[in-house]
Amino acid sequence: MDAIVTRELCKSYGRTEVLQRVNLRVPAGSLFGFLGPNGSGKTTTIRVLLGLLRASAGQAHVLGQDVWRAGPRLRAQVGYLPGDVRFYEHLTGRATLAFLDAARRARAKKEIGRLAERFALDLDIRVRNYSRGMKQKLGLIQALMHRPQLIVLDEPTTALDPLVLQTLNEELRAVVHDGRTVLFSSHTLSEVQALCDHVAILRAGHLVERDTIAKLQRQALRHVEIRFAGEPVPTSWPAGLTVTERRDTRLGGTWAGPVDPLLRWLAAQRVEDVTIGAPDLEDLFLAYYSTAAPLETRP
Amino acid sequence: MNGALVRKTFRDSWWLLILVPVAIVVFETLVVRAYREIGSEAAGFWMNRPFTRQLMRVLMGADLGASITPTVLVMIGFAHPLLHALNWLLLLTVCTRTTVGEIDRGTADVLLTLPISRASIYASVSSVWILVGVPVSLAPVLGVWIGEWLSPLWAPITFRPLFVLALNLLALYLSVGGVAMCMSSLVSRRGTAVALVLTGLLASVLLNFLASVWAAAERLAFLGLLHYYKPFTAIRGGPLPVDDLATLGAVAVVAWLSGLVCYCRRDIPAA
Numbered sequence: 001m002d003a004i005v006t007r008e009l010c011k012s013y014g015r016t017e018v019l020q021r022v023n024l025r026v027p028a029g030s031l032f033g034f035l036g037p038n039g040s041g042k043t044t045t046i047r048v049l050l051g052l053l054r055a056s057a058g059q060a061h062v063l064g065q066d067v068w069r070a071g072p073r074l075r076a077q078v079g080y081l082p083g084d085v086r087f088y089e090h091l092t093g094r095a096t097l098a099f100l101d102a103a104r105r106a107r108a109k110k111e112i113g114r115l116a117e118r119f120a121l122d123l124d125i126r127v128r129n130y131s132r133g134m135k136q137k138l139g140l141i142q143a144l145m146h147r148p149q150l151i152v153l154d155e156p157t158t159a160l161d162p163l164v165l166q167t168l169n170e171e172l173r174a175v176v177h178d179g180r181t182v183l184f185s186s187h188t189l190s191e192v193q194a195l196c197d198h199v200a201i202l203r204a205g206h207l208v209e210r211d212t213i214a215k216l217q218r219q220a221l222r223h224v225e226i227r228f229a230g231e232p233v234p235t236s237w238p239a240g241l242t243v244t245e246r247r248d249t250r251l252g253g254t255w256a257g258p259v260d261p262l263l264r265w266l267a268a269q270r271v272e273d274v275t276i277g278a279p280d281l282e283d284l285f286l287a288y289y290s291t292a293a294p295l296e297t298r299p
Numbered sequence: 300m301n302g303a304l305v306r307k308t309f310r311d312s313w314w315l316l317i318l319v320p321v322a323i324v325v326f327e328t329l330v331v332r333a334y335r336e337i338g339s340e341a342a343g344f345w346m347n348r349p350f351t352r353q354l355m356r357v358l359m360g361a362d363l364g365a366s367i368t369p370t371v372l373v374m375i376g377f378a379h380p381l382l383h384a385l386n387w388l389l390l391l392t393v394c395t396r397t398t399v400g401e402i403d404r405g406t407a408d409v410l411l412t413l414p415i416s417r418a419s420i421y422a423s424v425s426s427v428w429i430l431v432g433v434p435v436s437l438a439p440v441l442g443v444w445i446g447e448w449l450s451p452l453w454a455p456i457t458f459r460p461l462f463v464l465a466l467n468l469l470a471l472y473l474s475v476g477g478v479a480m481c482m483s484s485l486v487s488r489r490g491t492a493v494a495l496v497l498t499g500l501l502a503s504v505l506l507n508f509l510a511s512v513w514a515a516a517e518r519l520a521f522l523g524l525l526h527y528y529k530p531f532t533a534i535r536g537g538p539l540p541v542d543d544l545a546t547l548g549a550v551a552v553v554a555w556l557s558g559l560v561c562y563c564r565r566d567i568p569a570a
Contacts, residue, residue, distance in 0.1 A: 043569065050412050052567040076414035086405035086570065102303035103413045142409065 001064070003028040003150050003181035004049060009058035011044055018044045020205045021058065026183055026198070031176045033192030033213070034185040035285070036202035042185045043083055045202065046154055049183075050080055063149055076104065079146065083154035083185075085139035087127045093138050094123035097145065106146040115141040118167055133159040140168060144175070151175060152183045157191055169195055189285045201285070220279035221254040224262070229272040238265045254283075301415045304397075304423040312393050316431050319389040320438040323382060327442025328449065330376040334369065335450040353512075369452040370460065373443045377464050377530045386435060386472055387500060393428040394479035395492045398562055403489040405570030417563045421480070425555065428476050436469035464530055467540060470547035471528045475500065477551035478524075481558035487568055500524070524550065 004026035011019040019041045026032045036042045047053040048060055051067050051074075060067045065074045087096050097112050116123050119137040127135065136159050143151055151172075157165055172182050172195065186192050192199060193213060201209040209216070224241065228234075228249045237243065237251075238261050245252035249272070255262055259276060266274060309316065347367075376382065398421065401407035411417065440461045447456050478499065483492045503523030509516035510526070520526045527543040 047567070047569070052408065052411060054564070054566055072414040072416050072419075075412055078412065080408070080412045082405075082408040082569075084405060084570065085409070087409070088406060099303055099307055100409070100413065102306075103301055103415055105414075139409075 001028045002026060003030075003063055004032075004183065005059075005061045006045070006049075007059045009045070009048065009060055010056045011041075011048055011053060012056045018205050019048070019055075022202070022205070022207050024200055024207060024210065026181060026200075028181050029176060029179045030198045031172060031182045031184065031196045033196035033199040034183055034202070035187065035189065035192055035199060037187055040187075040202045041205040042187075042202055043154055044205075046080075046152055046183070046185060050078065050152065051075070076106075076146075077149040079143035079148035079151040081136075081139045081143040081151075081153045081156050083158075085135060087135065087138060089128040090126065092124055092126050093121060093130070093134075096127060096138065097123065097142060100142050101145065104146055108145040108147070111145045111147065112141060115144055115171075118171065119164060131159075133161065133164070136160055137164065140171075144171065147178075148180070150181045150183065152185075154185045155187070156184065157186070157188070165191075189282060216284065217279040218257065220284050221256055222259065222279055223275075223277040224253055224255045225275040226251045226266065226269075226271060227273040229270040231270055234269065238262055300423045300426055301419050304415065304420060305426055308393070308397060308424050308427045311396060312389075312427075315389055315392055316427075319385045320431075320434045322385055323435065323438035324442040324445065326379070326381060327373070327376045327439045328446040330379075331373060331443055331446025331452065331456075332450050334372050335452055369447075369454050370457045371531075372452075373446075373456055373461070374464070374530045376443070377439055377461075377468065378528075382439065382468075383500075383504075386468075387475065387497070389431070389435065390428060390472065390476045390479050391493050391496060393424070393431075394476055395483045395489050395496075397424045398480065398483040398558075399486055399492045400483075400489045402487050402567060403570065407567050408569070411567055418559060421484075421559050421562050425476075425480060429473065432469055432472045432476070436465045436472060439468070440465050463539060467528055467530070467543060467547075470544045470551070471524060473551040474524055474527075474547040474554070477554035477558070481554040481561070484558040484562035484565065 002025045004024060006022050006024045009019055009022040009024070010017065022041075022045060024045070034042055034045075044053065048055050049062055049067055051071070054068060062070075062074060063077055067074065088099075091099070093116075101108050101112065112123075119141060121134060121137045121141065125134075127138070130138065136156070140153075140156060143153065156168065160168065172184070175182055184192060184196055196213060198212050199209070199216065200207055228251070230249065233246050233249065233251050240255055240257055240261060241253050242256075243251060243253040255276065262276070397410075401410050410420070415423075440458065443456060443461060444458070475496070479492070479496045482495045483489075486492050486495070503525045506516060506520055506523040507525045510520035511517075524547065527540075527546045529540060529543060532540055
């Protein structure tokens, strides 16, 4: 079952099309990375999924329910951290969470205490006196405290220090371990790569890629550097090797796909030293982010 | 309705919800006290001066003539700009705080993703200002009663017409509140909503004023809400102003429902 399904989802403001026929599927129980450069339409997609915006065309279903029609029943099962989270400045963190808990009728006092301890947040300070990072922690607690089936986090790592980031990652892994789903929106590849098992990439309102991290890593390029033992560089090499540097006894380039054919070829050569780097998604993602790359809507 | 949201709305504006009725009571008490100081002869003298009569006609929408009784005098307190200003202050603050205010501040993203329907949010906020409308409308009557108790005038005040006037004031209060809720549902900036409602109210005041001195404006007077608030008619002990009450009630219901539909269907932009 999928936690989120959109079909041909479009959103436009006047003549400006922000989302164009987005077909997204987020498997239930996954930690799903939602990547894209700033202004690509990630937040708009999320706002449509949460019923804050109405789709211009297409359909959006969350936990099997139409996002616009399901209303409160659906939202009781969703936790959301907005990209630029704001709270009532005159309330303390505790009063804010108490209000949200009462409004949800969730009775999550115990979980609030646990999360506040985990994120090391003092709840007895007024929100107006909170730093940016403390507000972000408060936002994370309110998104997690009622143990929702789906957690939607829009740029959740903003202003968090590395220790809190580690705690967040642990909490999110525990959520997924419980069979619940996390949609993790970000424009930073490294945090998605470290945490998520699935990923979708949005660019200029189009979904340009949707796959598992493992599959993408198989497509990713490895940087390869070979030094031959006193012999000139061979004039032919396996098809998967793209040579970018060839000098004296050194050969440098990139390798795509499984390394087995490369290793077999190297075994037949007299090699003094070889370096095969880990699959680097950065190049792949930069290619997707690049405005020069052609846009292709995934079915 | 959502209890937590009703409590929060009360808590956010509690000082205003208490201050406005108390200020109205104090003001009306002081008005009665002032009339005692002036005395009946001086009041009658001033009320019969052409300039004062014209001024009263503008304020009350009717010529007081020579019928200067304590009940007629205290009616001036019911049409005083301070009374309207206090009512509008309360309505504009409460009606715009949640619907448009939360969007403006950026807190709507959290509020509107709670398991509360938008209709429930709208109704919860409305329940507060509608409920407070009763003490606010009765506050002038209580002020007059306290004023007469502390400093009796030369003749007793008749309270029945004052209750009719309080009903008329409540209808006006509800219609202004309904319009404020409607405007708050249409725009995304609180300042814009306040400016729109205030402009409409000031235009109504101006129209009411012009209608009393300029025949051409009289034909358009029906467009302003204040045209349907007639303290003098009520004080003269005439029949219940059913038409005025019905018009204000209809404006309140239509504006409130229009706001509800807009609020439930609108896009919530990021702050």
